[in-house]
Amino acid sequence: MKWSAIPYLSFRALHRNAMRTVLTALGIIIGVGAVITMVGLGQGASHEIEEQVNRLGQNVVLVFPGERQLGGVSIGGGEANTLTIEDALAIRDEIPEVVAASPEVRSQRVIVYGNRNWATRVYGQSADYLQIRQWPMESGRMFDEDDVAQAALVAVIGQTLVDELFEGSDPIGETVRVRGLPLEVIGVLAPKGMSLMGSVQDDIVLVPYTTGFQRISGRSHAMVINVQVFDQASMDVARLKIEDLLRERHRLAPYQDNDFTIQTQEEVAAAATETSRVMTFLLASIAGISLFVGGIGIMNVMLVSVTERTREVGLRLAVGARAPDVLLQFLIEAVILCLLGGLGGILLGLAATEVIARYAGWPALFSAEAMFIAVTVSAAVGLFFGFYPAWKASRLDPIVALRRE
């Protein structure tokens, strides 16, 4: 038979049943779209964590309350109340290798300015927190030791708040309210740059930890102590000294385990990256399942289509088609369906990723690799699930097929 005729026949058959074609392809579109979106978001998250780690400043050690498993979930924490503000001050003052230490407390609060409000995270930190994070100011000033000592009602805000509450106008000297507590805006943080996660990091309010602990979060203990060590070479020593100091302060007997955990920035990062990698894998697996379901949908529709088109197959056989011609036509129909679905899925996936990245503030990475895999997989799905119906069609007896009403 004429070679170019087989894809032509397949296309014509799909075209004749345009509605069914679209509905069938929808299963694949959603499957591939889900894979692309999930992999994009997962990879974006991993990438973002790496970026974040690089930006977190150098020679930073984090002290978490409670005993934590290495490689466990390392961001967040604060379940145990074992770290005090005094612990942080002691680390800073009594260990020569330590340059700065900031007891941190976080709380999710609504900030009100005039008739506008915005939900954000309020961080209680020490005056040297920006030094630890190596985070420059955009305008105004950071609160100082005196502000901390007096638990001053001042705040330093991120770029997101400038945009959302002040609509870009100068916020310095304005007063915002948190649960009725007036805070004077004294400074604006420099935007965190171009990364997709940047906007999330810029969605932040810093207040003196004294203000943050008692008056905003209502907590008495630190969720984490951010410690900056003098240089890279001193990291291990500093770490040991912090451990000794805290054990002594917490009056831990030699047989008792630490009631805190010290992690370097790299360790936190490694754990986070691992977590997000697992997440990516899980998300991709779920998406993969939906692709599989889409494939079963194709098989289902192709089987129905073979039954429905029994007379057509009979006629083709009568006018000179051979069984392999019929097999190939149905197989190519399935593959075309899946490829169309794959292309549609890529578009859908890209759109979904873009929307989620923009509106939910999730980071995302478009991965050419994921697209290639998605298309290859959907073609394979077409071949795999299309084969049985195609084989069935090619085995029809033309006499029986033609007699079917």
Added chain:
Amino acid sequence: MAHAVATREVHREAQAQPVVELRGITRVYDTGRVAVKALRGVDLTVEDGEFLAIMGPSGSGKSTLMNMLGCLDRPTAGSYVLNGEDVATLGPRELARIRNRTLGFVFQAFHLLPRTSAQENVELPLLYHDDGLSWKEIHRRAREALEAVGLGDRIDHTPNELSGGQKQRVAIARALVTRPRVLLADEPTGNLDSRTTLEIIDILQKLNREGLTILMVTHEPEIARFARRIVTMRDGLIASDRPSPGLSATEALAEWRDELDVHEDLTHDAPAEVQG
């Protein structure tokens, strides 16, 4: 078409052998409990250029015989020589080629692809052709075949935009497009009214005059009269085989028109209006 006819004439002179030769054909359907003997030893010889009508009561084995002739089915016993080839010796590939090249099929139920233009329906057999015809040639041949059945102005119509007679003409064009030697038609006019039936028979007679061998199953004796030979089957055997007057469908159609005119003149006082 003229060219094709010319080569057929040459064929006929060169090899005076029959187109179809059935010897002792039997076909037993094994339906589990009982074996149905649909054909019980049929002998039939059809010469090139014949127009044969096959008649007989329902269940006498006409369709079974047509399936056999069309190489869609194999006999339980007996030999079938088609166009000089012993069909029993051929594999599926050759059988497909024969169905494509040597035979043309016309069915009672038309069997056109839905939502597909007349042109594309007619092109279908050419797509399964082994010669690697160009698309241009395929389109041209399909158009020619449609013109030959008087549907040159309907090539873009889909089946549901065509009347029953027009559908059957598309089906005939599809059977002709590969320039077969034998046309097999199982009750081609079974779904048509008598006027449309005459038109279809008229087309078949025209094709037969151009050299096409036609085997047609029909239930109606009036239709069989247009063939030149009538074979009657009974219980899986050929009961009678006799020549027929081979009336002209063109004349019958003309008579029909005259009668219609008389009828119209009687019913309407005014002369029949010409409708656009």
